[in-house]
Amino acid sequence: MAKTNPGQFVRQVRQELAKVTWPSRKETGISTLMVFLMVFLAAIFFFVVDQVLAWGVQLIFGLGG
Template structure:
């Protein structure tokens, strides 16, 4: 799959590294804040944690890897639209075939196992 041209955030690995560090620090701050402010309502803490996660997520998206991930997701969605999905009837038929083959293989393996147990029993009774 050929991806479109990926936008570069600032071209500087130092800026990217700084954004990743800040993003991780925000997530760590959310966890530590949740621990230290345990007396505050769980609803408020949850909203604050979700807010911090969203901020960290969008900051991470501004890095080169984040932008590459966004481009990959866009290209994947375009490829998904191109796929010809099976109808419900085809899906049910294939499911039944898989089920039947699974049952058949289980019976074959059970038969082989029974024969092996019988042969081992004969060999050990001597």
């Protein structure tokens, strides 16, 4: 693997950084809201699954209540 000097490395990094397309403020906001929504839905889903499993274990083994 060829070694590059620090100056060449910095130039290459700047060239690659110029190719990046950054999301707009609106796209970032929408993505953030979607992440929060999916986290909320996943939390609700796993809470319901946990409650059903706890109920099933209690029913089968007669534990906790």
